[in-house]
Amino acid sequence: GQQLNQSPQSMFIQEGEDVSMNCTSSSIFNTWLWYKQDPGEGPVLLIALYKAGELTSNGRLTAQFGITRKDSFLNISASIPSDVGIYFCAGQGSGTASKLTFGTGTRLQVTL
Amino acid sequence: NAGVTQTPKFRILKIGQSMTLQCTQDMNHNYMYWYRQDPGMGLKLIYYSVGAGITDKGEVPNGYNVSRSTTEDFPLRLELAAPSQTSVYFCASASGSSTGELFFGEGSRLTVL
Numbered sequence: 001g002q003q004l005n006q007s008p009q010s011m012f013i014q015e016g017e018d019v020s021m022n023c024t025s026s027s028i029f030n031t032w033l034w035y036k037q038d039p040g041e042g043p044v045l046l047i048a049l050y051k052a053g054e055l056t057s058n059g060r061l062t063a064q065f066g067i068t069r070k071d072s073f074l075n076i077s078a079s080i081p082s083d084v085g086i087y088f089c090a091g092q093g094s095g096t097a098s099k100l101t102f103g104t105g106t107r108l109q110v111t112l
Numbered sequence: 113n114a115g116v117t118q119t120p121k122f123r124i125l126k127i128g129q130s131m132t133l134q135c136t137q138d139m140n141h142n143y144m145y146w147y148r149q150d151p152g153m154g155l156k157l158i159y160y161s162v163g164a165g166i167t168d169k170g171e172v173p174n175g176y177n178v179s180r181s182t183t184e185d186f187p188l189r190l191e192l193a194a195p196s197q198t199s200v201y202f203c204a205s206a207s208g209s210s211t212g213e214l215f216f217g218e219g220s221r222l223t224v225l
Contacts, residue, residue, distance in 0.1 A: 045214070
């Protein structure tokens, strides 16, 4: 199956720092999405990107759809303790019944 | 508005036992999915359905079965549980629009001993 490589696998940062993570694919996707999973919960959508080169923000979160359509980036500015969790990228191809291929996740820990 | 509801939340099975993970959604979504999440591996698609009466295999369907008799319900059946099926299972639904947003349940943690 398709593989999404997500990095870094984990991050330990201090409150107030900025965070960057990325996702690369061996295949082209038409849509890139970023989800966050809190402990004991299911993933929740943070940002969706629909066009190559698109840059979209949601509060302190900014994500970009790579020009090659094979990668995406997520930045979190001025991290706070509630940013703790696992962040997943996901790609969606065309005509795939909205099926998503997920990355392996980036575990974010924030220290005070 | 409950969204996607999964039961049970936790279950321990013995090797060879069978069980069904229940999933129901109240958003009138046509699309439903079952994913499994293993540590450090992300989510892998097991089965999906684009509407009542229609199901299809995902990336890792072996050892599982599904049915979709109604729009609301999408149960996942494990016939002969194996230790390799120890995982956290997530059910999700989507409206089928182009947004790509899936709505997930809280997950069912299954341990096979």
